[in-house]
Amino acid sequence: MKATAVANANVALVKYWGKREASLILPYNSSISMTCDGLQTRTTVEFSPEYTHDMLIINDEELKKDEKDIMGHIERIRKMAGINNYAKMVSETNFPVAAGLASSASGLAAFTLAAVKAAGLNLDKKELSILARMGSGSACRSVLEGFVEWKKGEKQDGSDSYAECVAGKNHWPEFRMIATVVSVKRKPVGSRAGMAQTVATSPYYKSWLESINEDLEKVRTGIKEKDFEAVGETAEYNCIKMHATMMTTKPPIIYWLPETMEIIHWVRSVRESGTPCYFTIDAGPQVKVMCLEKDLNSLNKEIQSLEGVIKTIMCRPGDGTNIIKEHLF
Numbered sequence: 001m002k003a004t005a006v007a008n009a010n011v012a013l014v015k016y017w018g019k020r021e022a023s024l025i026l027p028y029n030s031s032i033s034m035t036c037d038g039l040q041t042r043t044t045v046e047f048s049p050e051y052t053h054d055m056l057i058i059n060d061e062e063l064k065k066d067e068k069d070i071m072g073h074i075e076r077i078r079k080m081a082g083i084n085n086y087a088k089m090v091s092e093t094n095f096p097v098a099a100g101l102a103s104s105a106s107g108l109a110a111f112t113l114a115a116v117k118a119a120g121l122n123l124d125k126k127e128l129s130i131l132a133r134m135g136s137g138s139a140c141r142s143v144l145e146g147f148v149e150w151k152k153g154e155k156q157d158g159s160d161s162y163a164e165c166v167a168g169k170n171h172w173p174e175f176r177m178i179a180t181v182v183s184v185k186r187k188p189v190g191s192r193a194g195m196a197q198t199v200a201t202s203p204y205y206k207s208w209l210e211s212i213n214e215d216l217e218k219v220r221t222g223i224k225e226k227d228f229e230a231v232g233e234t235a236e237y238n239c240i241k242m243h244a245t246m247m248t249t250k251p252p253i254i255y256w257l258p259e260t261m262e263i264i265h266w267v268r269s270v271r272e273s274g275t276p277c278y279f280t281i282d283a284g285p286q287v288k289v290m291c292l293e294k295d296l297n298s299l300n301k302e303i304q305s306l307e308g309v310i311k312t313i314m315c316r317p318g319d320g321t322n323i324i325k326e327h328l329f
């Protein structure tokens with residue numbers, strides 16, 4: 001009753017922000033992302049009668065029982081499989097957690113697949129995506145490779161709210177992302193609380209939702225046609241619109257740091273001087289720079305020389321969530 005899974009984080013090009021139903025994690029809007037190789041989580045889960053409580057260790061640090069939503073998720077999987085044993089869960093990421101690099105997506109996707117296998121269940125991709133969604137919304141997209149759309153669905157039970165592949169990882173290998181780390185501190189407001197506050201108090205939330213379908217259409221078509229400008233421009237503007245809803249909540253949520261602004265302005269000036277590149281930012285201060293493979297190394301070098309940049313991680317469209325043989329314990 002032990003299994004290990006590996007999952008990549010994903011970065012949304014059209015963002016998910018706001019839940020229509022909180023307990024099943026059902027979104028108000030559909031979203032599209034790229035599954036990013038290079039931002040990886042490995043998780044081993046073991047159920048055993050020898051364990052006297054659930055144990056969760058992330059990057060060598062043991063988390064307290066009531067500290068993590070993951071505990072509710074393990075209970076859900078135990079119920080599905082009809083088992084009672086406690087679990088030991090060990091997880092390792094190769095990037096900082098809870099700082100806006102989508103660690104919850106790769107973490108919950110890897111955890112869901114490892115736990116399901118360890119519990120002896122066999123789920124298809126759709127079922128796995130639905131289950132991962134209940135752990136953390138954006139995790140449902142990390143189940144799949146390449147470019148992925150999470151269809152918001154209409155049903156109350158969430159059975160039509162899951163992710164599907166728009167294009168596989170080999171469709172557009174020239175599309176790249178440089179994830180920059182400008183702070184390794186935990187973010188002040190988590191995405192769960194942040195989006196609830198936005199839905200409840202931002203006067204711009206309605207306009208955000210009204211503008212989503214157009215963005216989805218442009219990004220979907222742009223990916224299929226490999227139109228970098230269309231995808232980059234739409235994704236960048238979508239990110240700014242999401243942050244505008246965050247900044248207008250009561251009290252306002254401002255995830256950007258001075259270093260974030262520095263990179264935003266840098267991207268815009270590089271673009272003006274003729275190199276195509278765009279930015280996107282999630283619920284944190286880190287900036288992800290979208291570019292083409294031919295410009296990747298020179299842009300990465302330049303970003304690394306900007307003040308306040310701690311580290312960069314270069315990503316290409318990556319694999320979905322998979323089982324691997326090597327366990328972490």
Ligand code: PMV
Pocket residue numbers: 011012014015016017031102104105136137138139191192282283
């Ligand atoms: O799934 P969560 O709770 O980590 O929320 C993700 C929210 C954003 O990263 C800001 C947007 C997205 O679609 O990934």
